[in-house]
Amino acid sequence: MTATDAPSTSEETAAGGTWRDRAVERSLRNARAKAASRSDRFIRAASEIVSETGRTDFTVQTLIERSRSSLRSFYQHFSSKEELLLALFEEIIASSAAQWRAEIETLDDPLSGLHVLLERIHKESGATDGAGMNRALSVYHLELANNHPAEYARVLAPLRNLIFDLVQRGVADGSLRTDIRPETLAVITMQTLVGAAHMHALGAEPDGSPVDSERLWDFCLGGLTGPPRAPAGTPR
Amino acid sequence: MTATDAPSTSEETAAGGTWRDRAVERSLRNARAKAASRSDRFIRAASEIVSETGRTDFTVQTLIERSRSSLRSFYQHFSSKEELLLALFEEIIASSAAQWRAEIETLDDPLSGLHVLLERIHKESGATDGAGMNRALSVYHLELANNHPAEYARVLAPLRNLIFDLVQRGVADGSLRTDIRPETLAVITMQTLVGAAHMHALGAEPDGSPVDSERLWDFCLGGLTGPPRAPAGTPR
DNA sequence: CACTTTCGAGAATGACGTTCTCCGCCGCAA
DNA sequence: TTGCGGCGGAGAACGTCATTCTCGAAAGTG
Numbered sequence: 001m002t003a004t005d006a007p008s009t010s011e012e013t014a015a016g017g018t019w020r021d022r023a024v025e026r027s028l029r030n031a032r033a034k035a036a037s038r039s040d041r042f043i044r045a046a047s048e049i050v051s052e053t054g055r056t057d058f059t060v061q062t063l064i065e066r067s068r069s070s071l072r073s074f075y076q077h078f079s080s081k082e083e084l085l086l087a088l089f090e091e092i093i094a095s096s097a098a099q100w101r102a103e104i105e106t107l108d109d110p111l112s113g114l115h116v117l118l119e120r121i122h123k124e125s126g127a128t129d130g131a132g133m134n135r136a137l138s139v140y141h142l143e144l145a146n147n148h149p150a151e152y153a154r155v156l157a158p159l160r161n162l163i164f165d166l167v168q169r170g171v172a173d174g175s176l177r178t179d180i181r182p183e184t185l186a187v188i189t190m191q192t193l194v195g196a197a198h199m200h201a202l203g204a205e206p207d208g209s210p211v212d213s214e215r216l217w218d219f220c221l222g223g224l225t226g227p228p229r230a231p232a233g234t235p236r
Numbered sequence: 237m238t239a240t241d242a243p244s245t246s247e248e249t250a251a252g253g254t255w256r257d258r259a260v261e262r263s264l265r266n267a268r269a270k271a272a273s274r275s276d277r278f279i280r281a282a283s284e285i286v287s288e289t290g291r292t293d294f295t296v297q298t299l300i301e302r303s304r305s306s307l308r309s310f311y312q313h314f315s316s317k318e319e320l321l322l323a324l325f326e327e328i329i330a331s332s333a334a335q336w337r338a339e340i341e342t343l344d345d346p347l348s349g350l351h352v353l354l355e356r357i358h359k360e361s362g363a364t365d366g367a368g369m370n371r372a373l374s375v376y377h378l379e380l381a382n383n384h385p386a387e388y389a390r391v392l393a394p395l396r397n398l399i400f401d402l403v404q405r406g407v408a409d410g411s412l413r414t415d416i417r418p419e420t421l422a423v424i425t426m427q428t429l430v431g432a433a434h435m436h437a438l439g440a441e442p443d444g445s446p447v448d449s450e451r452l453w454d455f456c457l458g459g460l461t462g463p464p465r466a467p468a469g470t471p472r
Numbered sequence: 473c474a475c476t477t478t479c480g481a482g483a484a485t486g487a488c489g490t491t492c493t494c495c496g497c498c499g500c501a502a
Numbered sequence: 503t504t505g506c507g508g509c510g511g512a513g514a515a516c517g518t519c520a521t522t523c524t525c526g527a528a529a530g531t532g
Contacts (some may be wrong), residue, residue: 027393060520070480071521081520142378158440180454183445188432188455191447195431196424204385206396211418211427218416219424223459296489306511307490317489 001166039077039087041067046088054132056085056140082147090155092133097158104162109206110169110176114224115217117162118193122213125197138201143192156190163190170224178224185224194218246325275313275323277303282324283369290368292321292376318383326378326391328369333394340398346405346412350460351453353398354429358449359400377430392426399426406460413462421460428456 046068049058061079064074078084100120104113124134145152164186170176174186196216199205281303285294296317298426300310314320336356339351360370381388400422412421432452434442 036350064480071482072523073479075521076479119322134461138466139382142382145434145438146375146378146439149438152438152440153442157442175367177458180451184447184451185455186349187447188452189444191379191425192428193527195427195434197472198381199427201384201386202381204381204388206393206423208389209417209423211420211423215416215420216424218462221459222413222461222463223455225458225463226454227458227461295487300511307513308492309510311490312510 025187041069042077043086043088043091045069047052047085047092050088051133054135054139056136056143068070085140086144086148086151086155089137089144092137093155094158094200097162101162104166110166110173111224113166114163114170114189114220118213118220119213121193121197122200122216123200125160135201140212142198156194159194160186160190163193167224167235178225189220189224192216192223260286274303274309276319278310278313279324279327281305283328283458286372287369290371290375292372292379320410321376322380322384322387322391325373325380328373329391330394333398340402344348346402347394347408347457347460348397349402353402354456355449356431357390357429357433358436358452361437362462362469371437378434392430395430396422396426399429403460412460416460425456428452428459 022215045063046058049062049066050056059117060071060074063081064071067074067079075085100117104116107113107116113227124139139155141152142157148153161212165174167182167186167189170184171178176182180188193216196211200211249279250450279298281299282294286296296307296310299317299320300307303310308421310320334386334399337410339356340352341351343349361374377388377392380390380391400419403422403425407414407418412418416424429452432447441447
């Protein structure tokens with residue numbers, strides 16, 4: 001702690017950091033560069049704290065100590081703590097989505113793309129140590145969904161779009177069902193992925209039922225391609 | 237508001253109230269009758285407040301005013317506000333699940349049962365007016381999942397068991413896939429249902445993509461029965 | 473050097489949850 | 503009737519936070 005405000009941000013904090021973490025960090029830094037250097041300090045400090053603790057309930061005091069700044073300037077740049085968190089997670093999601101998109105675009109099968117995406121999301125959310133960011137991200141999703149549903153939908157747009165693009169490609173090449181609008185299919189898929197990631201990240205899965213990413217993928221695949229044939233009857 | 241503490245609890249608040257709401261209310265009242273009459277007051281008051289406002293962030297002050305009681309006795313019966321909410325939602329979920337189970341057991345096709353269940357959950361969570369309870373329930377799920385994952389899993393058990401039983405029946409009569417353990421299938425299904433209900437309740441669905449219960453069911457059905465045939469390859 | 477803008481330090485405020493203290497009230501035994 | 507033990511009402515007190523406000527001290531500008 002008390003890191004110099006020099007470049008290297010999180011070499012130590014990203015103890016369990018994978019290459020992906022660092023890549024995300026890097027693109028995050030880019031995004032930051034655009035932002036006013038002032039707000040930057042706060043975002044960076046918040047990012048560090050969240051990465052280390054995996055929680056978003058740090059106090060504003062802690063934040064300003066970490067950012068070597070003052071309450072006054074904090075509230076000069078962000079109208080509230082929530083706004084800061086929103087900004088932080090917006091950046092993270094956007095850059096993660098960009099990251100995933102880049103990785104996935106090298107595959108030509110959209111189903112493989114979805115599978116890979118599912119594994120990324122599920123794995124990252126499951127990282128128990130070091131990558132507290134992912135856990136916090138899951139947790140914060142929920143708070144955000146509660147408090148600002150509209151913002152929530154907006155912030156998740158990059159991920160939704162990524163899934164949507166893959167779904168559309170899948171529809172185009174005939175590997176996905178067409179009896180559900182691709183937009184809807186994408187939203188349902190995203191909800192399923194994100195929901196599962198939440199439970200996984202929180203360890204809220206019941207005892208005897210491990211939801212590993214393969215089973216989850218099998219389930220989604222079924223949902224995405226459609227049932228073998230119309231089974232029994234639909235109720236009234 | 238300022239309803240008498242007489243019987244009829246939510247006739248007005250349940251403007252969009254279906255018979256089911258009232259049935260749930262009734263069985264809730266039964267459950268209450270068993271509880272110590274003291275704690276009862278608090279649970280009932282909380283239930284009223286939540287039904288009316290659709291939020292769980294009422295202050296303890298409001299609660300004790302409504303329950304015509306005192307802070308002192310509140311903390312004598314519940315160690316914290318959270319514990320109260322937990323108790324309240326445990327009751328609600330348990331009785332709702334019992335209610336649904338009763339309704340569904342009259343159907344002989346397990347798939348129909350799941351379909352009906354999905355519609356119940358989705359509809360109730362979507363009620364925009366009056367039935368604030370359902371909305372609050374969704375919201376509180378999230379908070380609970382965040383703060384006490386273990387309790388969360390426990391409280392949801394009745395619903396999970398209900399789904400599990402249906403899944404097992406479906407497996408038994410050959411209408412559901414067998415390549416995923418029924419426990420896992422049930423958990424995934426529940427996560428999908430509950431997740432969708434959350435988004436629906438919160439209005440957090442993106443603009444152009446209505447996730448109506450039929451589409452959601454189609455998706456789940458696919459996931460539950462399995463893909464038509466193994467399509468393309470799985471990624472590395 | 474006056475003058476404005478910027479921002480650090482930190483006190484003040486206001487909401488809440490939670491604890492604590494005082495005291496009346498009710499049932500009960502002698 | 504009097505004395506007493508405990509339940510529970512009223513509400514003051516405390517601790518933690520987010521958010522605002524106040525006071526100056528640098529730092530750039532003429």
